[in-house]
Amino acid sequence: MILTKNLDIRPVFTFEDAGFPSQVNQCIKKAGFEKPFPIQSQSWPIIMSGHDYIGIAETGSGKTLSFLLPAVIHVLDQPPIRKFEGPVALVLAPTRELVEQIRECAVEFCPRMRCVACYGGASRMTQSDALKRGVEIVIACPGRLNDFISASKVSMRRVTYLVLDEADRMLDMGFEMQIRTIIDGIRKDRQMLFFSATWPKEVRSLALDLCTNDPVHVQIGSCVLKTSDNVVQHTLLLNESEKLNKLFELLQKLHEEDSKQLIIIFTETKKSCDFITSELRGSGYSALSIHGDKSQSERKYVLDEFKSGRTNILCATDVASRGLDVKNVKVVINYDMPLQVEDYVHRVGRTGRAGATGVAYSFFSDKNRGIAKDLVNILNETKQDVPQALLEMAKKPFDNRFSRFDSSV
Numbered sequence: 001m002i003l004t005k006n007l008d009i010r011p012v013f014t015f016e017d018a019g020f021p022s023q024v025n026q027c028i029k030k031a032g033f034e035k036p037f038p039i040q041s042q043s044w045p046i047i048m049s050g051h052d053y054i055g056i057a058e059t060g061s062g063k064t065l066s067f068l069l070p071a072v073i074h075v076l077d078q079p080p081i082r083k084f085e086g087p088v089a090l091v092l093a094p095t096r097e098l099v100e101q102i103r104e105c106a107v108e109f110c111p112r113m114r115c116v117a118c119y120g121g122a123s124r125m126t127q128s129d130a131l132k133r134g135v136e137i138v139i140a141c142p143g144r145l146n147d148f149i150s151a152s153k154v155s156m157r158r159v160t161y162l163v164l165d166e167a168d169r170m171l172d173m174g175f176e177m178q179i180r181t182i183i184d185g186i187r188k189d190r191q192m193l194f195f196s197a198t199w200p201k202e203v204r205s206l207a208l209d210l211c212t213n214d215p216v217h218v219q220i221g222s223c224v225l226k227t228s229d230n231v232v233q234h235t236l237l238l239n240e241s242e243k244l245n246k247l248f249e250l251l252q253k254l255h256e257e258d259s260k261q262l263i264i265i266f267t268e269t270k271k272s273c274d275f276i277t278s279e280l281r282g283s284g285y286s287a288l289s290i291h292g293d294k295s296q297s298e299r300k301y302v303l304d305e306f307k308s309g310r311t312n313i314l315c316a317t318d319v320a321s322r323g324l325d326v327k328n329v330k331v332v333i334n335y336d337m338p339l340q341v342e343d344y345v346h347r348v349g350r351t352g353r354a355g356a357t358g359v360a361y362s363f364f365s366d367k368n369r370g371i372a373k374d375l376v377n378i379l380n381e382t383k384q385d386v387p388q389a390l391l392e393m394a395k396k397p398f399d400n401r402f403s404r405f406d407s408s409v
Helices: 022-029 038-047 061-076 096-109 124-132 142-150 167-172 174-183 201-210 242-257 271-283 296-308 339-346 366-381 389-396
Strands: 053-056 089-090 115-118 139-141 161-165 191-198 218-219 231-237 261-268 287-290 312-316 330-335 356-364
Touching: 022 096, 022 330, 038 053, 038 061, 038 218, 053 061, 053 271, 053 330, 061 161, 089 174, 096 115, 096 139, 096 296, 115 124, 115 296, 124 139, 124 142, 124 191, 139 242, 142 174, 161 167, 167 174, 167 191, 167 201, 167 271, 174 201, 191 201, 231 296, 231 366, 242 271, 242 330, 242 356, 261 287, 287 296, 339 356, 339 366, 356 366, 366 389
Parallel strands: 053 191, 053 218, 089 139, 089 161, 115 139, 161 191, 231 356, 261 312, 261 330, 287 312, 330 356
Antiparallel strands: none
């Protein structure tokens, strides 16, 4: 653990020591959590002391409750929210899936707090009406929230607790100006919190610019970008033409081990996502797809089917690489590798969450050689097996496409 300030604030090691209301503790107990995760243990006393805060920890490590539970304390310390007022706590996140994930967590662990999720692809009227009734916590995508602010459907004047979750992804998606527009309308004595699994220099600059006070930076684990130690990672070097056959071969093996285990297959494009889903369904597998062209109702249906286990294979683009917290996902398959190694970390993080174990398989072809060196570093960091061909590729670019690789699982 790395702490950038020498604070006389001790971590908490039990939920009771954190000082949450009894209703919150009852929710925690009902969920079956035995003790705080490291990021929670460090975050809660610092945040509840009023400091601006930067929390960096691997995916699936409990970051959402790290900022939601202190939000309850913060809201309770403010004057009550009346009709047409609020929010007091605002959480900004990059995708609909992550916003909905945080909202569900808020409903479960923040009793008596009115929470509204604002994102595109869902009814504006429903969201607007909920805001009018008064709300303590808003979780939103920057675009939809800006629309509501411009239309005077919501005011930021009561916001004193502001969270940017997955800020790196929001910058990647071009949301910086929208974020700054929102924050321009928020009072200067706000408390700013940043949470993410990765911390690139662009986000560091944004954080230092937006925080009115020098933030406390807590890093759980190594500063080096890494995946969870709980995930076994297999890298299979293949020609592009071999990938579909290898996928069916791998799924057959996994099906024989456990026909009901939850599997996520990541693809590069929406077209590829739909194609793989069609091929799987045509071969008798229970599979559905999720990507940016799906309506919100379709995406919700697909996620509900997957979470319930009625469908055990989810084909997805990177809309599901962050914020998708589904219990018991056992396997992640990178059918197409991402363009950036940070996205690889987030994809792999869909399994091995909250102390569980998982497995990731990645189909690596010649067109992915741009991330070969970074991938080798990621694999070495958690002591994974690294194919010799990948090591050679990481040392220097290949002039020719591969002709043949050992693609044994």
